[in-house]
Amino acid sequence: MDANDEVSNARRGPDEPEGSDSASEADPQVRPSRQTPDPASSPAPDPASPSAADPTDPASPSAPDAASPSAPDPASPSTADPGAASTPVTAPDPSPGPAASGMAALTLPYQIAVALVLAVVAVVTCVHLGLVFLHIAPSNTLTKQHGRAVDEWVYPEFEQNWKLFAPNPLQQNIAVQARAEVRTADGETRETGWYDLSALDGAAIDRNPVPSHTQQNELRRAWDFYVATHDNDHRATTSRGDLSERYVRRIVVMRLDRERAGEPGGVIERIQLRSRTTNVPAPEWSEEKVSDKPVVRELPWWQVTDDDRTDAAANAGGVGRATTGRTEASAE
Numbered sequence: 001m002d003a004n005d006e007v008s009n010a011r012r013g014p015d016e017p018e019g020s021d022s023a024s025e026a027d028p029q030v031r032p033s034r035q036t037p038d039p040a041s042s043p044a045p046d047p048a049s050p051s052a053a054d055p056t057d058p059a060s061p062s063a064p065d066a067a068s069p070s071a072p073d074p075a076s077p078s079t080a081d082p083g084a085a086s087t088p089v090t091a092p093d094p095s096p097g098p099a100a101s102g103m104a105a106l107t108l109p110y111q112i113a114v115a116l117v118l119a120v121v122a123v124v125t126c127v128h129l130g131l132v133f134l135h136i137a138p139s140n141t142l143t144k145q146h147g148r149a150v151d152e153w154v155y156p157e158f159e160q161n162w163k164l165f166a167p168n169p170l171q172q173n174i175a176v177q178a179r180a181e182v183r184t185a186d187g188e189t190r191e192t193g194w195y196d197l198s199a200l201d202g203a204a205i206d207r208n209p210v211p212s213h214t215q216q217n218e219l220r221r222a223w224d225f226y227v228a229t230h231d232n233d234h235r236a237t238t239s240r241g242d243l244s245e246r247y248v249r250r251i252v253v254m255r256l257d258r259e260r261a262g263e264p265g266g267v268i269e270r271i272q273l274r275s276r277t278t279n280v281p282a283p284e285w286s287e288e289k290v291s292d293k294p295v296v297r298e299l300p301w302w303q304v305t306d307d308d309r310t311d312a313a314a315n316a317g318g319v320g321r322a323t324t325g326r327t328e329a330s331a332e
């Protein structure tokens with residue numbers, strides 16, 4: 001008896017002949033379809049026969065096994081309607097759509113306003129960059145025809161220069177000092193001492209990790225602007241001479257007002273400026289000999305206008321003010 005016969009006999013009942021349906025079920029190559037038997041054609045079961053056991057008896061070998069893979073499950077998808085199983089059921093998504101962001105979240109009037117503001121900023125930025133480019137570019141047709149307009153826009157706030165990369169950078173310490181003639185509250189006139197404005201800026205910069213631009217450059221660039229447009233007799237040499245004088249005067253009035261040079265109730269009537277220039281000593285390894293004697297340049301008295309006082313009052317808060325009290329300069 002071969003192995004197939006042993007398997008067949010093992011699955012065949014005691015009264016089943018060889019070659020019955022039990023053998024065909026054991027054979028994986030033979031899979032007869034399961035059909036419902038006809039009660040009229042099926043012989044009546046013998047009560048004494050083991051194969052006619054009660055199907056409701058759990059001990060009966062023919063009782064259906066709930067765990068048997070051959071037992072069909074009414075709730076199983078295989079017994080459901082084939083057409084219904086092939087059609088997926090999609091539940092509606094209760095989550096709302098993505099919320100609008102940015103300009104899309106604004107109403108139409110606000111969108112128009114934002115668009116206009118952005119357009120104005122873009123135009124002003126392009127014009128500014130174009131004028132600054134023409135200012136630092138070599139002389140050309142545009143600068144010859146519109147040089148005055150370019151200078152009026154650039155000077156003095158946006159002036160550009162290449163001194164940092166020049167072959168011979170600045171080698172001097174220049175201190176700008178000022179004093180004022182004040183009319184007191186009782187009508188008297190008095191003259192203050194010299195205020196070293198550059199020293200006040202230096203004290204505000206020292207040990208300050210983020211000094212302001214005004215403390216570092218405002219007074220220094222204003223003085224450079226004035227010197228470049230005036231000769232040694234204090235006469236303007238260019239059309240920008242008057243502009244540079246007004247610029248320096250307003251800065252000095254603002255600084256003196258910040259240092260309370262006018263005292264309570266006093267009014268600054270006139271101011272006078274001077275510069276004290278000292279050469280930077282040469283390094284020890286250099287053979288260059290420079291003079292260490294300071295050079296003083298004193299300007300005439302300037303009358304303070306109402307516009308100067310208004311501008312000084314508007315800036316009385318003094319952004320970046322780091323020191324209080326006055327720094328008197330020597331009379332050298």
